[in-house]
Amino acid sequence: MMKYQGIYDNSPIFIQNFMATMYGYKIKKERFGxxxxxxxxxxxxxxxxxxxxxxxxxxxxxxxxxxxxxxxxxxxxxxxxxxxxxxxxxxxxxxxxxxxxxxxxxxxxxxxxxxxxxxxxxxxxxxxxxxxxxxxxxxxxxxxxxxTLDYFKAIHGFMNIKMKRATFNGKHIIPPNQKQKKFWRYNVAIKQMIYSSFYISEENIPYYIESLNKYKPESIDGFISSIYDIASYIERNNIKLKFIPKAIFPTSETVTQEHRDVIERVFNSKIRDQYxxxxxxxxxxxxxxxxxxxxxxxxxxxxxxxxxxxxxxxxxxxxxxxxxxxxxxxxxxxxxxxxxxxxxxxxxxxxxxGRAVDFLYSTKGAKIYLGNVSNIFKNIPNAIAKAQLIQSSLTNMVVRMVVDNNFKEEYKSMLIDEIKHKFGNDMRIEIEIVEEIPREKSGKYKLIVNNVVTR
Missing domain, CATH: 3.40.50.12780 (ANL, N-terminal domain)
Structure with missing residues (x-):
């Protein structure tokens, strides 16, 4: 997996689009039979x-x-x-x-x-x-x-594969050292433009909006926090959209009333939630x-x-x-x-x-929300009993983990690579193996702790 990620990261964007599409055809074969x-x-x-x-x-x-x-x-x-x-x-x-x-x-x-x-x-x-x-x-x-998922979407007028969709997720589609302001890749196999949620900041959002207006998706899905940040920027800056999606399909995070009000108003489209x-x-x-x-x-x-x-x-x-x-x-x-x-x-x-709307920051100041942070552990084998990420500044993070006997030293490098892809190459990461991670005073356990002081 890491070998192919390295090839992808060091390829030009048109090759990355090709690799995303080839992977898309593989997934399409698995899912649609x-x-x-x-x-x-x-x-x-x-x-x-x-x-x-x-x-x-x-x-x-x-x-x-x-x-x-x-x-x-x-x-x-x-x-x-x-x-x-x-x-x-x-x-x-x-x-x-x-x-x-x-x-x-x-x-x-x-x-x-x-x-x-x-x-x-x-x-x-x-x-x-x-x-x-x-x-x-x-x-x-x-x-x-x-x-089942596509049946639900079809009820709201969107036919998957046949119609264009925009997806905001936590896939590693943008290399950490990329200089160009293109934070998306196209999967031709299923007519899906994939937008990275890791680079959504006040500086970069205009590029996302320009791409959306050019692509004109017929549905938007993915992290509601990412979609909300873009919708909020559009509304604050009175930007005109050139498309109306049939529906917005959020994933992974709790949809708040604020999310729903702003997004539906900006995109002139209904949020249709699913769990x-x-x-x-x-x-x-x-x-x-x-x-x-x-x-x-x-x-x-x-x-x-x-x-x-x-x-x-x-x-x-x-x-x-x-x-x-x-x-x-x-x-x-x-x-x-x-x-x-x-x-x-x-x-x-x-x-x-369910999921709280908590976040950490990338080294460039973009918000990385809880649903996205939790994905860091997805590719690590069944060896972590509990973990917590503590961020003290934009460039410093401590990762505490309770592990079992299956945990290998090489998993630390895998985690650091995952974190750098999400938060930035200049993130300094300290990994601590601990016996236990204490709960909050409320009795709740928190995966992420944001101690960054912002002005």
Missing amino acids: EYYYEHLDFLNSFNNFSKKKQEEQQFEEVMKLIEYASKNSRFYRELYKEVNITEFKNINDLTKLPIVTKEMVRQNIEDIITIPKGKAIKSNTGGTTGKSLTVYYKKEDNQRRMA ASSEGAPFVWECESGKLHYDISTGIIENIENSNEILITSFTTYGTPLIRYKIGDSMTFEDNNTSCDCGLKTPLIESIQ
Whole structure:
């Protein structure tokens, strides 16, 4: 991976566009195949089912997953040895199964997975606790997840692959030593202009706006904080846009009311939020009426007793089964009898309490938000139990980590390289291996601590 990154970083921009496109064709082949189109057809049928039939389908799917995991995963076979699954009659019987934590998955991943790693599609998550985790998808899992995401977007008028999209994410598409003010690369394979979120600053935003006006995307997706910073600049400077996207699809971060007000006003387009995860959580997505629907065709979301914290069971994680998995997020459900004007019969979510809108700074002063910072740990194998990044100035950062016996000295170099790509080559980084990282006075644990004094 680092070898190809080096080749990419030292190539001219037109070659980088070519490499992004070649990678795009690889991903396109993985995501858009027979299972993708088969699942799109299923979703069209499912959303026309009666509420009762949808719930029957959900129970049928969860039993299929539990039976598969019990048979094909050493971890679940052992975990469920005292449970008589054949006696389960409805969704409520799921509470008879033990809760699975993120640490359990991280420590037992070899016994959990049901497929050879060589044939799997890997998904890495850094998470907002800094706990590195890799899960392994079957091809079917991956394509069905993509079909669900595209079905959601199609409801709002955007047809993925067929229409142009602009994406703001944390990919390493801009070399740290680049001098040109071109902070984007084009993936021809899926008509996607990828914008780096690491260089969004007052100085650079005009270049982003110029590119957007030239490209005229039909949707915008990615980090809401990046999209907001650009929208705020446009509004403050009374800049005219030459396009109207069909919708804005944020990822990874909590959408605040301020985000929604400014972005919708500037782009003259609706934000349509959705919740999922790198691990493969069931989907929650926003309908045309602005309500959040929990898509029961993709899994089960349940509250832990006497709290809003959720457990997830996903129907698209057969490679790494996640059943009653404690993902670390919280949701508040609306009354089960509440209906929505959009006509969908799936349950409604009142609110999602998840990722905070915290940030650190790049060495040039651009804000690097929490959802982006957590990606630093994505490519590190399952060896980090907890991490914290502490920034004291624009050019100084301390990384504290609690690691296990699988941690190798070479991972430090990998982390430093990831951080420099995101924050700048001139960032001075000190890595500390510690026994424990203390929580805040509030009892909360923070992945990032921003001690930079700005004027």
